[in-house]
Amino acid sequence: MKSALIIRHLAFENLGTLESVLEHRGYELHTVDATLADLTAIDIVSPDLVVVLGGPIGAFDEQQYPFLMHELALVRKRLDSGRKILGICLGAQLIARVLGSQVGSMGVKEIGFAPVTLTEKGQRSYLAPLAEGWPVLHWHGDQFQIPVGAQRLAGTAICPNQAFSMGSAVLGLQFHLEVDPLCLEPWLVGHAAELGVAGIEPVDLRDQAQALGARLAPIAQGIFCDWLDLA
Template sequence: MKPVAIFRHSPTEGAGHFALFLTEHAIPWQMIHIDQGEAVPADAAAFSGLVFMGGSMSVNDDLPWIPRALALIRAAHARDIPLLGHCLGGQLMSKALGGVVTKNPVKELGWGRVTVAESATAREWFGDIREFDSFHWHGETFSLPPGAELLLSSPHCANQAYAIGKHLGMQCHVEMTEQMIRDWCENGADEIAANLHSPAVQSAATMQAQMRDKLPGLHRVADRLYRHWLHGLAK
């Protein structure tokens, strides 16, 4: 099997639980360190699937790798090579496939409840899960690209996840681990402090106090989504 390509855009925003999931299921994967200057591959067909992680930049920033990533996403979509996006990754997918990324009404930083849409497609991805506590860290939001179906919403962000066939784009973070949360709280201390007035922003202490209770449930949701996504991998 060809490896799954995982694109890392920030040193602290790696694959987290997703990498553990792939390893447990004996799925080969390759990390592409965009944050270290590695080039965006030219050929999507070299991989069984493409996975884009988070990052502090905007997809609307003038960065040399962004147009290349958007072109790779479009090429993979055209060849039906499965795409999976986490936060910035979901925004990259949206922009590449005809959506737009704009400022969200408020920042979402920390734990927050998301609700699963009432649709057949949402049932395919989430099974009997109706709502769950996810982790969030974003100030922008994506529109649904043409052909996408809404899967998740939250009170502070209408578009939390969408599917286009076998492709899944998410605004929320289901890939979190305890260490990732600690790292984000440390690196994002100034951002948290500047936005504590937001109804969707928690303190670092609250985020970390809740993670041991909430992470097992989040991982169960992630495992469900990742298992469904694996079905579409190119052999």
């Protein structure tokens, strides 16, 4: 049986629609809470797949959240192994930082469902279905620069660097392709303070999610399957 190590920072920012993809493909899932686990004792190399999920802190906030230094060390070790790693939001920012790229605040929040614009390389990649304009969930105030040697795959007007890849093993997504629009309510509750500060009404996000319904999930799952199939 294949194995996948999932590193999460909040319980409700989970694998979402990616979970059933991995289960159907025979992965045994092991989830680690980065805020509580002894990250120095984790075997980051052996799993067939590592997924580093999102969270509301910054990839550069290690002075406030010291566990991030251990998490960055894990990400570095995984990258050095050459084995598959997927980073989403904070996870992608941690990968970018380890690869030497700048990560910092955009000065604004990008929150809500909206499409991304694919680069030429993105249009030829597993992200190609998003070229049809499917809205994906954005929920961030920080951004990464594209690492040297990586391919930029997607962007938005607010945040031009939304996705990058390095070969077939490394994929970083700033947007939350994994989120099931039908399961957004925990996000609205868990990030209520952030929404309030940003002046964003939960009802608006709820309406966007309900308009999408279950249509986005199979598209996201297909994208993840195509990436997993890359040798």
